[in-house]
Amino acid sequence: MPTLVNTVAATVSENDHPYMNGAWTPNYDEYDANDMEVIGEIPTDIDGIYVRNTENPVHDAIGKYHPFDGDGMLHMMRISNGKAEYKNRFVRTRAFEAEAEAGEALWIGCMGKPDRSKRPGWGAHSYLKDSSSTDVLVHAGKILSTFWQCGEGYRLDPQSLDTLGIEGWTPIDGISAHPKVDLNTGELMFFNYSTHFPYMHYGVVGADNKLKHYIPVELPGPRLPHDMAFTKNFSILNDFPQFWLKEAIKQKLYIPVYDDSMPARFAVLPRYGNPEDIKWFEAENTYVLHFLNAFEDGDEVVMDGYFQENPRPDPLMSMPEKYQLLGSNVDLHSLQTYLHRWRFNMKTGETIEERLYDDEIVEFGTFNQNMMGEKYRYVYSVLGEKGWFLFTGLVKHDLETGETKRYDFGEQRYGSEAPFIPRKGAVDEDDGYIISFITDMKLDRSECVILDAKDIEKGPVCQIILPHRICSGTHAVWAEAGELEGAA
Numbered sequence: 001m002p003t004l005v006n007t008v009a010a011t012v013s014e015n016d017h018p019y020m021n022g023a024w025t026p027n028y029d030e031y032d033a034n035d036m037e038v039i040g041e042i043p044t045d046i047d048g049i050y051v052r053n054t055e056n057p058v059h060d061a062i063g064k065y066h067p068f069d070g071d072g073m074l075h076m077m078r079i080s081n082g083k084a085e086y087k088n089r090f091v092r093t094r095a096f097e098a099e100a101e102a103g104e105a106l107w108i109g110c111m112g113k114p115d116r117s118k119r120p121g122w123g124a125h126s127y128l129k130d131s132s133s134t135d136v137l138v139h140a141g142k143i144l145s146t147f148w149q150c151g152e153g154y155r156l157d158p159q160s161l162d163t164l165g166i167e168g169w170t171p172i173d174g175i176s177a178h179p180k181v182d183l184n185t186g187e188l189m190f191f192n193y194s195t196h197f198p199y200m201h202y203g204v205v206g207a208d209n210k211l212k213h214y215i216p217v218e219l220p221g222p223r224l225p226h227d228m229a230f231t232k233n234f235s236i237l238n239d240f241p242q243f244w245l246k247e248a249i250k251q252k253l254y255i256p257v258y259d260d261s262m263p264a265r266f267a268v269l270p271r272y273g274n275p276e277d278i279k280w281f282e283a284e285n286t287y288v289l290h291f292l293n294a295f296e297d298g299d300e301v302v303m304d305g306y307f308q309e310n311p312r313p314d315p316l317m318s319m320p321e322k323y324q325l326l327g328s329n330v331d332l333h334s335l336q337t338y339l340h341r342w343r344f345n346m347k348t349g350e351t352i353e354e355r356l357y358d359d360e361i362v363e364f365g366t367f368n369q370n371m372m373g374e375k376y377r378y379v380y381s382v383l384g385e386k387g388w389f390l391f392t393g394l395v396k397h398d399l400e401t402g403e404t405k406r407y408d409f410g411e412q413r414y415g416s417e418a419p420f421i422p423r424k425g426a427v428d429e430d431d432g433y434i435i436s437f438i439t440d441m442k443l444d445r446s447e448c449v450i451l452d453a454k455d456i457e458k459g460p461v462c463q464i465i466l467p468h469r470i471c472s473g474t475h476a477v478w479a480e481a482g483e484l485e486g487a488a
Contacts, residue, residue, distance in 0.1 A: 050419065238266050
């Protein structure tokens with residue numbers, strides 16, 4: 001039987017906000033469960049944890065609520081010897097604890113005016129709270145939860161999901177939403193950005209969880225980068241033409257604008273390089289939320305990611321009128337995201353680009369993490385529901401043959417970023433499984449589904465029914481048992 005460990009006291013009023021209802025209904029109950037209903041059989045040849053982050057607003061927003069404002073909650077499925085254990089816990093950030101004590105929201109959201117915040121913020125914004133509700137990864141034996149606009153980074157115990165506190169090496173400008181871990185070396189690469197010169201920094205943290213390298217990366221002005229990539233020898237940062245207006249910042253207004261006349265720029269530097277080692281490459285105008293993988297091919301550094309054809313979408317008419325602006329900037333169909341490849345020639349300085357797949361709009365891709373930084377073959381991308389920030393299925397891309405396979409989650413079933421799990425003793429890159437949490441609105445439940453990565457079209461090899469229906473979410477990670485501190 002599942003055990004209800006705790007219910008967080010919430011002060012959220014009933015409302016019609018599209019990202020606080022339906023599949024986005026917040027969770028406030030924290031569970032432990034180890035005897036759940038299973039449809040099919042849990043594979044016995046995997047051992048590790050699947051963790052997903054979600055946004056769950058505990059208090060009524062001071063201003064307009066954006067789904068990225070919600071408090072972070074991690075959902076974890078531990079799988080070993082064909083058995084599964086589930087836990088979910090809020091990430092107990094400084095802001096979470098402060099608002100719990102006050103009994104109300106103390107920070108304005110990303111769509112509000114800074115002067116309405118009751119407390120100073122952290123990271124890239126001086127007024128936003130660090131809700132640690134975006135990405136999640138495992139480094140140096142612990143879970144690391146991050147925030148999309150450069151938060152402090154919170155470490156959690158991979159056994160209990162207890163929040164252990166702020167990451168000790170976090171610089172004053174915070175850490176970006178998407179640090180990257182090299183499984184071969186145990187090193188973590190990260191960047192941050194801010195409204196003051198030099199506007200970006202880049203760093204490397206060792207396998208011992210100590211900051212080894214931290215340098216400035218000078219940009220022309222404030223930017224809004226979100227992700228990065230790395231190869232065996234290089235890290236790749238970006239300077240996209242999306243930024244806060246300098247003039248508006250002086251008035252404490254953070255207004256993102258997009259300049260479609262400017263090229264995209266990419267900085268390629270050695271992993272432990274200095275500012276003078278950075279090589280800048282210009283590319284076609286775009287914005288990219290998420291990159292996949294990068295590798296070296298002769299004189300070229302090759303990087304894959306999700307190119308946006310329309311980084312500045314118009315408001316969506318499918319949303320209620322007062323929420324239209326909110327909807328357009330999180331809908332994949334409005335952004336028109338496609339799988340794309342950039343090649344940076346380190347000798348000539350030339351950039352060559354190509355579209356890898358343009359039959360369907362896809363994003364939030366994963367691949368076999370053992371191939372990170374190396375040439376790889378298979379990508380698993382999510383499909384989005386038109387008009388919503390909801391994921392309706394998966395597409396497997398074969399980058400060598402161009403073949404694709406598709407799995408639709410089903411009517412009113414919404415999943416998340418779906419990591420690849422290598423099978424024990426695997427000999428092929430795709431010899432393993434794909435895992436995701438699914439929220440089923442028709443059955444009013446959530447489940448953890450596991451697919452055979454070689455044939456996702458067959459559907460789940462098992463469905464593990466969770467003790468409650470969970471809020472829709474985005475980023476997730478799979479970590480092998482051997483990567484976890486204190487693992488049996």
